[in-house]
Amino acid sequence: MDSVHADGRAATATDVAPGARRDLLPLKILVAGGFGVGKTTLVAALSEVPPLSTEQQMTSLSDGVDDTSVVPEKTTTTVAMDFGRVTIDDSLVLYLFGTPGQSRFWFMWDELARGAVGAVVLVDLRRIDDCFAAIDYFENRGLPFVVALNEFPGTDGVDDELVRDALAVPPGCPLVHVDARDDDSCTRALIVLVEHALARSV
Numbered sequence: 386m387d388s389v390h391a392d393g394r395a396a397t398a399t400d401v402a403p404g405a406r407r408d409l410l411p412l413k414i415l416v417a418g419g420f421g422v423g424k425t426t427l428v429a430a431l432s433e434v435p436p437l438s439t440e441q442q443m444t445s446l447s448d449g450v451d452d453t454s455v456v457p458e459k460t461t462t463t464v465a466m467d468f469g470r471v472t473i474d475d476s477l478v479l480y481l482f483g484t485p486g487q488s489r490f491w492f493m494w495d496e497l498a499r500g501a502v503g504a505v506v507l508v509d510l511r512r513i514d515d516c517f518a519a520i521d522y523f524e525n526r527g528l529p530f531v532v533a534l535n536e537f538p539g540t541d542g543v544d545d546e547l548v549r550d551a552l553a554v555p556p557g558c559p560l561v562h563v564d565a566r567d568d569d570s571c572t573r574a575l576i577v578l579v580e581h582a583l584a585r586s587v
């Protein structure tokens with residue numbers, strides 16, 4: 386049944402939910418990237434509500450498929466999505482959706498990307514080959530994104546221009562540095578993304 390207001394007017398898509406503030410802009414942001422680059426860590430570090438996660442224990446079935454050599458402490462993996470919420474200021478609230486990283490769960494990405502204004506593509510420079518697919522995904526779909534270098538040990542001090550060349554980051558696409566465990570650096574990455582997406586939209 387169609388919903389109607391108390392005065393009989395039909396509800397429309399632009400109506401604000403009861404109790405919601407009209408001046409608050411909610412934006413959906415994807416946190417994407419290859420296996421084990423720190424997506425779940427970033428969503429958990431930023432979220433002001435207990436993050437929803439769908440972590441499952443990795444089993445011997447992952448052996449030879451998922452490269453845990455540089456993240457040996459990793460024992461679980463995201464099988465569906467992460468979810469968190471970040472209020473940037475009085476007018477902007479971001480809903481973060483973390484994607485699964487294992488390629489066999491990538492069919493989820495199209496669902497998660499629906500309605501998103503942009504994506505933070507996390508990169509681990511120790512496994513650069515695993516990063517191209519995520520960058521290609523957003524470039525091919527025309528969805529604004531920023532490339533966020535997650536500063537794992539031994540990956541600092543690399544020249545940004547070299548990284549842009551190596552990753553074939555498109556011109557105009559911002560490149561930022563984050564520590565996925567640190568909310569300040571991750572918040573800065575989100576702000577860069579929102580500014581980039583807004584600039585692209587005008």
Ligand SMILES: Nc1nc2c(ncn2[C@@H]2O[C@H](COP(=O)(O)OP(=O)(O)OP(=O)(O)O)[C@@H](O)[C@H]2O)c(=O)[nH]1
Nearest residue numbers: 420421422423424425426456462463486564565566
């Ligand atoms: N040193 C360091 N370790 C990190 C950082 N970010 C994540 N980690 C560790 O790296 C591992 C991978 O983190 P996750 O957040 O599970 O990665 P993910 O991208 O969600 O992984 P999948 O969902 O399985 O693709 C974890 O053991 C984290 O503790 C970082 O910035 N620095």
Ligand SMILES: [Mg+2]
Nearest residue numbers: 424425462463
């Ligand atoms: Mg994860």
